[in-house]
Amino acid sequence: DAGITQSPRHKVTETGTPVTLRCHQTENHRYMYWYRQDPGHGLRLIHYSYGVKDTDKGEVSDGYSVSRSKTEDFLLTLESATSSQTSVYFCAISDKGTGNTIYFGEGSWLTVV
Amino acid sequence: DAKTTQPNSMESNEEEPVHLPCNHSTISGTDYIHWYRQLPSQGPEYVIHGLTSNVNNRMASLAIAEDRKSSTLILHRATLRDAAVYYCILLLGMRLSGNTGKLIFGQGTTLQVKP
Numbered sequence: 001d002a003g004i005t006q007s008p009r010h011k012v013t014e015t016g017t018p019v020t021l022r023c024h025q026t027e028n029h030r031y032m033y034w035y036r037q038d039p040g041h042g043l044r045l046i047h048y049s050y051g052v053k054d055t056d057k058g059e060v061s062d063g064y065s066v067s068r069s070k071t072e073d074f075l076l077t078l079e080s081a082t083s084s085q086t087s088v089y090f091c092a093i094s095d096k097g098t099g100n101t102i103y104f105g106e107g108s109w110l111t112v113v
Numbered sequence: 114d115a116k117t118t119q120p121n122s123m124e125s126n127e128e129e130p131v132h133l134p135c136n137h138s139t140i141s142g143t144d145y146i147h148w149y150r151q152l153p154s155q156g157p158e159y160v161i162h163g164l165t166s167n168v169n170n171r172m173a174s175l176a177i178a179e180d181r182k183s184s185t186l187i188l189h190r191a192t193l194r195d196a197a198v199y200y201c202i203l204l205l206g207m208r209l210s211g212n213t214g215k216l217i218f219g220q221g222t223t224l225q226v227k228p
Contacts, residue, residue, distance in 0.1 A: 042221060045217065102204075104156030
């Protein structure tokens with residue numbers, strides 16, 4: 001299995017509070033991604049990173065920010081959590097972008113009440 | 114962004130071959146075709162990928178149409194453990210700046226395998 005660790009794996013938080021999800025990799029892969037998965041929507045890309053301090057928006061980036069200060073860590077922050085951000089969040093990594101296998105983490109279940 | 118179209122669901126009998134189709138008529142020349150599958154409560158798992166030629170690995174085969182506007186994932190002998198949602202995805206081509214391609218998932222095909 002690819003060395004990807006997501007934390008926390010499960011979290012319940014209140015509306016309006018900030019939340020940070022962490023993705024940690026031990027593969028030294030250049031590219032990292034954050035996806036969310038909701039019933040009826042499949043997986044949707046939130047943000048991705050193509051190197052340290054290099055990030056870009058995905059399909060559903062509103063309400064989310066990311067940071068990548070070192071190769072192994074990609075942080076996803078919900079500045080002020082809303083109930084619509086209740087979801088399962090998956091981190092993924094890859095190397096050399098095009099054509100290479102993309103590995104997914106086990107997911108982080110977030111509930112905003 | 115290029116998109117893919119897959120049937121919502123398919124059924125198969127155990128130990129029979131399964132052909133999962135995918136249409137991607139707006140694919141560009143640098144887009145790779147990837148297949149992933151997702152078991153309940155797990156992250157997606159890589160199955161296979163290709164660019165132009167057919168590909169085989171221990172899990173499956175990938176048949177790519179000559180015009181690259183469609184592809185088919187072939188599971189040679191379905192098992193109960195193959196019951197999952199299968200995603201056909203285009204990995205967008207890398208730009209000269211070095212920015213990565215990014216996966217854009219569709220709805221996928223839910224495969225049911227009957228014993």
